[in-house]
Amino acid sequence: MKVEALARISDPQGFASYFEDGRPVVVQGLARRMGAFAWTDAHIIATLGDARPLVRLPDGRRARMPVAAFFDYLADPGQYASGVGLVYLTDFHLRPSYGDATRTRLADDAACPLPLPGAWAEWFSLYAGPAGTGSSMHQDIFATHTWLAQLQGQKLWRLCPPDGFEGEAGLDVDAFGDATIECPVYEALLDAGDVIYLPPDWWHQVRNLTTPSVAISGNFCSFAAARAALDEVEAGVGPASLREVHRTMWSTILAEQAGA
Ligand SMILES: O=C(O)CCC(=O)C(=O)O
Ligand SMILES: [Fe+2]
Incomplete structure (x- = not known):
């Protein structure tokens, strides 16, 4: 398996050509401009109040956990050592807010930092987890474009092109371990403040490298x-x-x- 570094830019003006050409890219430092970059755990807990999102366990099962309890766990996962392993808050929708005014307030801080042309149908999700959590290889649903802004800690990405695998074969691939991948594999390390952009149908797998790793993603498409x-x-x-x-x-x- 040959791993190449993904393109990185630091001037957001350069983003337009990547978007037009359908190429993934990291825009360094762009997330620092988001209101969400200043969020503290206390602010998230206070704002989401008693929300009880679904969290993911290592075997793929999901469980409900109050946001406050989850961030208490994330502050020191060791104190919660248990047989189920690491717990990951994933895909928690901030927008649409489903009428929840507190979530709407958070979503305002989470607006897309990329200079995109025009208006888009979009949803935002919150991710928070300890080192060692992450995702398996997948494509995002409904062939949406994706951005992800790293707010705290570091997240490592491996990406493969849309045509990198036959059909759904990519779902069984471990891009952090599988030496047999034949298509190009791109790697990007996101530090706090960085934003990654993925065009539709790009395969991707991530690993959180720090405790905590906190991020917001947006999935978007035309209306x-x-x-x-x-x-x-x-x-x-x-x-x-x-x-x-x-x-x-x-x-x-x-x-x-x-x-x-
Ligand atoms: O950060 C993660 O755990 C997954 C991110 C992801 O797959 C996405 O933003 O589409
Ligand atoms: Fe994804």
């Missing part, structure tokens, strides 16, 4: 693509277990746009 995604959900395409979540998400995003 026409959002409408098409909702139509597909309504037509029963995709996993039945996620249909209700996806229907709620896309219809909320489209309704917010209609009301904007």
Whole structure:
């Protein structure tokens, strides 16, 4: 497996050509401009109040945990040593907020820091976990574009091009361990303050290197693509277990746009 360093730029003006050409890139330091970069754990806890998001356990199971309890764990995971292993707060939607005014307040600080042309249908997610947590290799759903802003700590990424694997074969690949990957593999280390951009369908796998590692991602697409995604959900395409979540998400995003 040959691993190449992903392109990095420090002037956001340079982003336009990567976006137009459909190439991933790290924009160094850009997340420092986000309101969310100044968030403290105390602010997140105070704002999310008693929210009880789903957290992920190492075997893929999910459990509900109050945000305050999760950040208490994250401050010193060792004190919670248990048989289930590391706990990861992933994919917690800040936007759409589903009518929750406190989440809406956080979402304002989480606005996309990239200089994107025009308006987009978008959702934001919060990620927080200790060193050793991360994701398996995947493509994001609905062929959306993705950005992720690293707020605290470090996250290591490995990326492969959309056509790097046959069908869904990429789902079984471990880009941090599998020496048999034949397609190009790109690596990017995100430090606090960095933003990564991924065009649609790029394969990616991440590992959090520090305790804590806190990040916000945005998934975005055109409003026409959002409408098409909702139509597909309504037509029963995709996993039945996620249909209700996806229907709620896309219809909320489209309704917010209609009301904007
Ligand atoms: O940070 C993570 O755990 C996963 C990030 C990711 O897959 C994404 O932003 O699409
Ligand atoms: Fe992803």
